[in-house]
Amino acid sequence: MAATYxxxxxxxxxxxxxxxxxxxxxxxxALEGGRCLxxxxxxxAVSTIFDLxxxxxxxxxxxxxxxxxxxxxGDLELRERIQxxxxxxTDTEAVVAACENASLVWLESPTNPAMEVADVPxxxxxxxxxxAYVVVDNTFATPILQQPLEWGVDLVVHSAxxxxxxHSDVLLGAxxxxxxxxxxxxxxxxxxxxxxxxTFEAWLALRGLRTLPLRVERAQANAQELVRRLRERxxxxxxxxxxxxxxxxMVLPEGGIADLVQHSTELWVxxxxxxxxxxxxxxxxxxxxxxxxxxxxxxxxxxxxxxxEDLWEDxxxxxxxxxx
Ligand code: PLP
Numbered sequence: 036m037a038a039t040y041x042x043x044x045x046x047x048x049x050x051x052x053x054x055x056x057x058x059x060x061x062x063x064x065a066l067e068g069g070r071c072l073x074x075x076x077x078x079x080a081v082s083t084i085f086d087l088x089x090x091x092x093x094x095x096x097x098x099x100x101x102x103x104x105x106x107x108x109g110d111l112e113l114r115e116r117i118q119x120x121x122x123x124x125t126d127t128e129a130v131v132a133a134c135e136n137a138s139l140v141w142l143e144s145p146t147n148p149a150m151e152v153a154d155v156p157x158x159x160x161x162x163x164x165x166x167a168y169v170v171v172d173n174t175f176a177t178p179i180l181q182q183p184l185e186w187g188v189d190l191v192v193h194s195a196x197x198x199x200x201x202h203s204d205v206l207l208g209a210x211x212x213x214x215x216x217x218x219x220x221x222x223x224x225x226x227x228x229x230x231x232x233x234t235f236e237a238w239l240a241l242r243g244l245r246t247l248p249l250r251v252e253r254a255q256a257n258a259q260e261l262v263r264r265l266r267e268r269x270x271x272x273x274x275x276x277x278x279x280x281x282x283x284x285m286v287l288p289e290g291g292i293a294d295l296v297q298h299s300t301e302l303w304v305x306x307x308x309x310x311x312x313x314x315x316x317x318x319x320x321x322x323x324x325x326x327x328x329x330x331x332x333x334x335x336x337x338x339x340x341x342x343x344e345d346l347w348e349d350x351x352x353x354x355x356x357x358x359x
Contacts (some may be wrong), residue, residue, distance in 0.1 A: 036234050049234075051226050059237040060209070062244050063199065066178035067191050067211040070218045072225060073237055077174065077194025078103050079230035080208030083221060084170055084190060088117050088139050095133045095162075096141035097124040099149035101172065101194075102324045104141070124153040131161040142188075143172040144181075147309075148319045148335040149328075150275035150284045156186045163187070168217075174198070174310070179251040180279050184213055197310025198281075201243040201250050205236045250312060250340055254281030257346060258338040264347060270358050272332065282309065283336040287357075290331035293318040295357040297334060302341065302349040309337035314346055 038049035046052055056073050064071035074080040081104050088094055088111075096108055098121040108119040122130050124142060130153070134140055140162040144153040155171060162169045170190040171183035177198045183191050193199055195207035212218050225231060232240075262276045262283060275284030287293045297305045297318050306315040315337045319325050338346070 050229055050231055053234055053237070055234045055237045055241070056232060059232075059241045059244070062241060063178070063193070063195070063209055064211055066182075066244075066247075067173070068178075068182050068184045069191070069211040069213040070215070071209055071211045072218065072221055073195070073232040073240075074208035074210065074225065075230045075232055076206045077101075077192070077196055077208040078107070080192050080194075080210050081172075082107055083224050083228070083230060084139075084192060084210065085111060085117070086224060087168075087217075087220065090116060091118065092138040093118045093120060093136055094139045094141060095120050095122055095130065095137045095167075097122060097143050097146050097151070097153070098326060098328065099124075099146040099151060100141065100143045101147040101174070102322060102326075104143070104172070105326070106324055123151075124158075125151045127154045127157050130158050134158070134161045134165045134167060137162065137165055137167040140167050140169045141172070142170065142183075143175075145175045145277045145280065145282065147175060147282075148284055148325075148333060150277055150282065152277045155183055155188065159187045175280055175282050177247065177251055177280075179248050180255075184211065189214055189217060194310075195240055196308065198247065198251060198254075199244060199310075200236075200240045201247065201310065201312060202239075203306075203308060203311035203313065205239045205243070207232050207236050207240050251281065253340040254338050255279060257281070257340070257343045258283055258336075260343050261336070261338060261347060261350070264351075268351075268354065270354060273330075275333075281338040283338065285334045285336055286330050287332035287334065290318065290320060292357045293332045293334050294321075296353045299353040299356050300349050302345055303336075303353075309335070311337070312340045314339035314341060 040046040060071040273286035
């Protein structure tokens with residue numbers, strides 16, 4: 036927990052390094068296949084990466100990225116710092132075309148909450164041909180289900196608040212890269228700006244990591260079963276699920292119905308976060324910042340590790356009650 040170290044040793048000061056961060060970074064770095072840096076939150080990691088983009092340069096990003104990332108891009112555009120171009124990441128041809136003259140290509144796959152999947156290897160190749168760096172926000176999939184650095188991506192970013200920590204009690208972010216130069220620059224920014232994790236948060240996240248494969252496996256098995264059952268219900272307009280992971284987009288016919296459902300579950304917690312051991316749900320368009328292309332009736336389900344029959348009983352009862 037120390038912030039101050041005896042001068043002249045390996046450690047200088049708590050803003051530069053801490054053995055507990057290092058243990059967490061080594062573990063997540065090994066899982067993603069690169070060198071990791073922990074940050075105060077997912078958005079602290081995101082802003083540190085956007086800060087690398089030169090003045091006036093172009094950033095390509097999914098129109099359905101996590102809305103905090105989109106809001107950061109909007110803020111930077113308003114201040115004439117960068118030029119974002121938002122794209123539909125399922126349209127690989129359009130994304131490849133957008134890579135021209137870009138300096139950074141931001142990807143999130145699956146996207147939050149649209150659940151779209153990008154052709155990361157093809158986009159990475161086009162971005163590199165154009166001289167751009169590629170980032171993948173891997174929060175939804177986790178390194179258990181996909182390791183974007185294997186596809187040649189330059190940086191992986193995480194809201195470690197979610198699956199990585201896994202118990203809804205930590206705010207934490209992380210960046211992982213195989214590029215030593217990028218690692219050095221990002222570490223320099225973290226030292227200077229101070230967007231550092233707390234020691235206790237890093238310790239909790241390290242403890243959470245020990246069960247990451249078990250939690251992801253169980254959440255995914257639960258999600259697959261719930262998707263199967265939800266697809267049989269005529270009152271559910273659409274079920275968005277990429278085939279893997281614990282996140283589901285459930286589209287109901289109207290925002291009002293979705294509101295009723297999110298307020299009438301008992302086991303599922305109505306909450307904005309995700310990736311915890313407990314199941315949560317939220318109608319995303321309750322946020323003004325969520326793009327209008329996200330359906331009013333879309334409820335984002337974060338499936339936890341509870342008994343799937345308990346989850347189904349609660350969710351199907353809430354759906355039934357909203358219908359009558
Ligand atoms: N990226 C994704 C995909 C997220 O879902 C979130 C938060 O919900 C973030 C980044 C931001 O992370 P944090 O809340 O830890 O700052």
